[in-house]
Amino acid sequence: MGEDSAAELTLLDLDTEGLLLSALEQIQHACGDLWQRDDADPGHDCALTPLGQGFGAEWRTSPEFALVRLLTMTPANADMTGTSLEDLQQFYENNPGTFSYDFADILAEALGISRTAPLLPIPKLVQALQQQLLGTHPAVPDADGRKMPVTLYEALHDLEPLSEKLGPSGGHPGVLVRDDGTFTTRSELLLPDFEMRIFAESGLRRVMKIDLSKGSKGGGHMFVREGDALLRFELDDPEGFQITGVAEHPTVDLRIALRELPTTVPSCTETPACQDNSPDMPVGDGTIWRVSPFLLEPIVTRAAYLTYSEREFTGCYFQASGSCRLGMNIGQGGDPPGWTVFNADLSFPPDPPPQVPSHQFLWELLTEIAQVVVHDPTGDGAREMAEGEVQPVYALQGVDLGITADDVTAGFRRALESRAGEIAESVVGRYWEENASLDLFYGRGAPGGAPYLYFVTKDDLRPSDQNPAVPRDYTYTKPGFFTSPDLDAASKVSKKEIDGVGDKTHEKLRLLPGETMLYMQDDEAAVYQVRFHVPDEEDPVEIIAEVRRL
Incomplete structure (x- = not known):
């Protein structure tokens, strides 16, 4: 099997969940x-x-740390400086002891998570990356990004080709950074001592035959196919298929990259129009669901959407005169799930009430927070990176592929089964080039069974007289054995299907002991009389044939 074939042969449909x-x-x-x-x-x-x-000595202001800060943000450590929640957080922090709870309690309760849980859970980010980044890449046929084909060629080259395969393509920025002098994509999928052994039984049988045009002495040998396969592989048999040198839990070194928009994406806040804003029906110009899905902002939004799309909550944190003066509603009063409304009609003069976010979906609010956080990773209120500069690249070592050695072995088995014919062709080669141009042969109908006389079929390949490198055309017009020289149908005594004989393609006849006179035609339409002499033995495996052209 050549490199082109190996590059087309899918070894694994890798479940990307474990990898991501x-x-x-x-x-x-x-x-x-x-x-x-x-x-x-x-x-x-x-x-x-x-x-x-x-990330370097200045890691605190690096794009890589900026994303780390976002992924590690919890209600307990959330810093809302620069976001639309900054005023509300400061309201609680500037009035310690006034309330029996703090801003972290409100945030955790509103999201339905613990104080130490990430605002964006990793499993949902995995789904978002599958759908938004992988599923939109031209090299990934699965639109959901859950399955990624890994070819035999890629496995045999330690997955190094993945950096090119999953690199920038067309308008897609790519999932991986292409290899260069500083980094090489590499996997321990197949170890240095990798070895694969395949045992197969030949589907060819060597037979002695007769070339009618050369008379009684026109014998020779041919290899004929028995069944459909040139080689019969026993891939389900531990003795017939053996693989060693596969990593028990394969890993890969790779560089993953993310890209952001050069502008801020605004939340959709117009009521009631924006209550219909969804991935399938975007509302507003330049809002999040209109942005190219493979960029950082919509990936964050998708993760938040997958996490909180069904969120409903109501909380009041200060009541006066029978009304809630400080609270939050999510998906209440006929609003769709996730639609978030803040109420802040409470102040400590001379300070005004805290400013709160406009009405919007919870996932868009979290996207607004994320956009601030990644541009101000130090949280000091001054942006360290401008819009478009957050382009983190992570050189990851030993990333778990999420598969086992058994998965790899099963993948090899499936791949070999799907290309068994091609493999057999490459191993056996052009076996027919040495075949004699014979017309009939004598052999057993089944192992240990009685011998039969067979007439060749189009599958019994023989070299052409004009060009031995190509098979001879099958030009027989009346294949089979007859008892009349005019070869009329009524005199035909051979059959393709005989009880107890596995072969269903050849015209064949059981010759009885003694003398039998038959007539047949060669591939040049010449008719011959052949007198067969079968010894009177229990198992006659050798016969005599006298050939005469009519």
Whole structure:
């Protein structure tokens, strides 16, 4: 099998969930694990991990850390500086002891998560990346991005071709960064001692035949096919198919990249029009569902949408005179699930009431927060990166492919089964080039069974007289054996189907002991009389044929 065939042969339909989950978890923990505490300080330190060290000495203002900050944002450590929730958060922080709860409690309760859970859960981000980034890439046929074909060629080359395959293509920015002098995509899918052994039984049988045009001495040999396969593989038999040197839990080193828009995406806040804003029916110019799906902003929105699309909640945090003066409603009062309405009619003079976000879907509010966070990773209120500059690239090592050695072995088995004919052709080659141009042969109808006289079929390939490199045309007009020299149908004594004989394609006849006179025609339409002498034995495997052209 050549490289072109190997490149076309799918070895695995890789479930991308495990791969993306492993990659995102590496990124999320690139700067430590202290963000999981119930503490306003996430305690990031990118010097703690090899991946984080790659962000550079100025990691606090790097695009890579900016995304880490977003992935590790929890109600406990959320910093809303610069967002539409900044005023509300400051309202609570500036009045400590006034309330029995804090801003983190409100945020956690509104989202239905714990104080230390990420606002954007990794499993939902995996789904968003599948749908928005992978599923839109030309090299991924699955529109949902759940399955990605891995070819035999890619596996044999340690998955290095993936950087080109999943790189920028057309208008798509790519999933991976193409390899260069600083990084090479590489997998431990197949180890250095990889070996595959396949055992097969030949589907060819060597037979002695007669070339009618050369008379009684016009014998020779041919290889004829028995059944449809040149080789019969026993791929389900442990003895017939053996693979060693496959990693038990394969991993891959790769560079994944994300790209953002050069402009801010506004939330859709017009009521009631924006209550219909959805992935399938975008509302408004330049709003999130009109943005190219493979960019960072819509990926974040999709993850938030998948997480909170059915969210309904009502919470009142301060009541006075029988009315709620400070609260939040999500999907209430006939509004669709996820539609978020803040109420802030409470102040401590001379300060005015806190400003709150406009009415909008919860996932668009989280997208607005994300856009601020990634451009101000230090959280000091001053943007370290302009719009369009957040283009993180992560050189990830040892990303779990989410498969096992058994999955790889099963993939090889399926691939070989699908190309068994092609493999057999490459192994056996042009076996027919050495075949004699014979017309009939004598052989057993089944292992250990009685012998029969066979007439050749179009599948019994023989070299052409004009060009031995191509098969001879099958020009027989009356294949079979007859008892009359005029070869009329009534005198035909051979059959294709005989009880107890597996072959169903050849004209064949059981010769009885003694002498039998038959007539037949060769591929040049010449008619011959053949007198067969079969010894009176229990198992006659050799016969004598006297040939005469009429």
